Amino acid sequence: MIMSVNPMLETPLYLQLKNEIIRGITTGELIEGEELPSVRQLACDLGINLHTVNKVYDILRNEGFITLHRQKGATVSSKENYKITEEFNRHLKCDLTVLITEAKCRGMKLEEFCQICNNIFNSLNSNNKNGRGF
Amino acid sequence: MEGDFNMTTFLYYGLEFLIIFIITVMATIIPTISKPGIMFGIEIPFDKKDDGLYKLKTRYQMLCIAGGFVLAAVTLILHLQFSMVIADILLPLFMIAYLLFTIIIYYINHNTIKQIKKEKGWDKDTNKVILADTTRADANLPSYMWFIIHFILILATGLFLLLIYPYLPEFLPMHLDIEGNINNFAPKSLKIILLPVVTQVYITLICIFTFISIKKSKRQLDPKDPVASSKRIRMFKAIWLYYTLALSFLLNVLMAIIAQLMFVTPEYSYILPFILFAMLAIILIGTVIISVKTGQSGSRIKIDGKRADGSIQTGSDKYWKAGMFYYNPNDPSIFIEKRFGVGWTFNYARPASWWITAGLFAVIAGFVAYSILASS
Numbered sequence: 065m066i067m068s069v070n071p072m073l074e075t076p077l078y079l080q081l082k083n084e085i086i087r088g089i090t091t092g093e094l095i096e097g098e099e100l101p102s103v104r105q106l107a108c109d110l111g112i113n114l115h116t117v118n119k120v121y122d123i124l125r126n127e128g129f130i131t132l133h134r135q136k137g138a139t140v141s142s143k144e145n146y147k148i149t150e151e152f153n154r155h156l157k158c159d160l161t162v163l164i165t166e167a168k169c170r171g172m173k174l175e176e177f178c179q180i181c182n183n184i185f186n187s188l189n190s191n192n193k194n195g196r197g198f
Numbered sequence: 199m200e201g202d203f204n205m206t207t208f209l210y211y212g213l214e215f216l217i218i219f220i221i222t223v224m225a226t227i228i229p230t231i232s233k234p235g236i237m238f239g240i241e242i243p244f245d246k247k248d249d250g251l252y253k254l255k256t257r258y259q260m261l262c263i264a265g266g267f268v269l270a271a272v273t274l275i276l277h278l279q280f281s282m283v284i285a286d287i288l289l290p291l292f293m294i295a296y297l298l299f300t301i302i303i304y305y306i307n308h309n310t311i312k313q314i315k316k317e318k319g320w321d322k323d324t325n326k327v328i329l330a331d332t333t334r335a336d337a338n339l340p341s342y343m344w345f346i347i348h349f350i351l352i353l354a355t356g357l358f359l360l361l362i363y364p365y366l367p368e369f370l371p372m373h374l375d376i377e378g379n380i381n382n383f384a385p386k387s388l389k390i391i392l393l394p395v396v397t398q399v400y401i402t403l404i405c406i407f408t409f410i411s412i413k414k415s416k417r418q419l420d421p422k423d424p425v426a427s428s429k430r431i432r433m434f435k436a437i438w439l440y441y442t443l444a445l446s447f448l449l450n451v452l453m454a455i456i457a458q459l460m461f462v463t464p465e466y467s468y469i470l471p472f473i474l475f476a477m478l479a480i481i482l483i484g485t486v487i488i489s490v491k492t493g494q495s496g497s498r499i500k501i502d503g504k505r506a507d508g509s510i511q512t513g514s515d516k517y518w519k520a521g522m523f524y525y526n527p528n529d530p531s532i533f534i535e536k537r538f539g540v541g542w543t544f545n546y547a548r549p550a551s552w553w554i555t556a557g558l559f560a561v562i563a564g565f566v567a568y569s570i571l572a573s574s
Contacts, residue, residue, distance in 0.1 A: 065331070065332045065333075066329055066330070066331055066332075066419065066424040066425065066428065067329065067330050067331075067332065068327050068328065068329045068330075068421065068424075069327070069328055070326055070327045070328070071326050071328070072326045088332065093332075094332065098332075099334065100332055101330070101332055101334065101335065104530070105335050105414075106330055107530045107531075108414075108416050108529075108530050108531035108532075109329075109330040109331070109335070109416055109417045109418075109419075109531075110328050110329075110330045111328060111416065111526070111528070111529040111530070111531065112328075112528070112529075112530075113528065113530065114530050
């Protein structure tokens with residue numbers, strides 16, 4: 065799987081990287097048990113600080129998406145390890161409130177918003193490996 | 199030098215001219231086989247195949263070829279006018295002068311393009327997106343285990359030399375002159391008999407280091423075509439890794455042959471120049487051919503029938519001093535692809551690069567010192 069991040073965007077790098085890995089797991093480009101690159105290898109390939117990659121792997125491990133082994137390094141965990149939690153629901157509602165508020169403010173209707181959500185949900189399928197352009 | 203014209207002498211001159219030829223060819227073709235989208239160390243927008251830029255490239259290439267002819271002429275004159283001893287000292291100096299000449303033309307072009315880029319405002323058009331492939335960096339690449347074969351060979355050479363040591367004469371041949379005759383002997387000792395083995399070890403260690411650095415080098419994917427560029431990079435690394443393995447093995451075999459011919463059967467040592475010439479010719483010509491077939495970072499390898507064309511601009515010109523030396527403290531990688539040429543170079547902002555460079559010098563200096571001590 066090819067991941068991409070852009071230091072020029074508002075979103076911090078570590079968040080972009082985390083989202084990329086989660087996206088890969090969602091679309092099936094990263095399968096259960098698959099090895100992720102080592103912290104050093106990923107940091108070198110991207111040309112970013114090791115601490116940033118470390119932080120991402122730590123967060124993903126805490127949230128159950130990846131497991132860190134001594135020899136194998138980081139691997140993608142099985143589905144049981146990352147379910148919908150109360151904290152995630154809180155986080156989801158918080159972020160969505162921000163987006164929906166501004167959308168509504170700018171005059172977006174409920175149907176249009178739901179359609180956008182539908183499209184995004186449906187695009188994140190196993191057969192859509194290149195879900196976004198640059 | 200007057201006297202009998204000798205096959206060995208002919209080979210020696212042939213090798214000199216071959217080296218001059220190879221140096222000239224390599225210097226000339228570098229702009230053609232380097233990474234597309236980068237000219238003389240400066241990133242260029244890939245759709246701007248400017249006429250002015252093309253003229254700069256032609257100027258560089260013509261000057262390199264002309265310089266090569268001058269170097270060849272100078273070599274000829276040196277050999278005709280001066281003794282072998284003086285020619286041997288002066289010739290490397292002239293070769294270095296030629297290389298400096300090519301570097302100067304490169305640098306002039308580099309600055310010219312830098313200027314053009316600024317004037318035309320191309321430096322505004324950058325995209326800082328960076329990519330990574332989650333596939334293992336060393337997947338489908340040859341394993342370090344291949345070097346075990348090399349060490350077995352080294353061990354076998356060492357054991358063989360130790361076993362026959364008692365049966366060798368008291369004085370061992372140390373040097374062949376240009377006519378293929380042995381002109382220097384030294385009293386036999388363990389230090390001398392093991393010199394070929396020490397050489398083999400040094401060569402193999404340096405090749406192992408090269409192997410490691412290629413494997414670990416940064417994979418710089420092209421955002422315009424990430425999947426194809428990832429494939430190209432992998433193939434590029436694989437080809438040069440196998441090349442390093444082959445080179446290491448070939449040189450180890452060569453050292454074993456030299457040991458055999460010089461120590462065990464010196465009556466056949468006259469064939470050594472031929473073997474050396476053949477091997478050097480193969481290595482030099484092979485390097486050029488592989489460089490042309492692969493191109494920098496595999497850009498000339500065809501994926502789906504296409505070679506790589508220029509990439510987007512990343513705005514990293516500022517990290518490339520003179521377009522040749524990479525200095526980026528934010529980048530944790532140590533080995534990265536060259537901008538001008540085929541191969542890899544250091545990120546000089548990492549202390550490890552300096553340690554490694556110093557280490558390489560120390561290894562080579564140590565080896566030279568050992569050789570001199572052993573044969574004195």
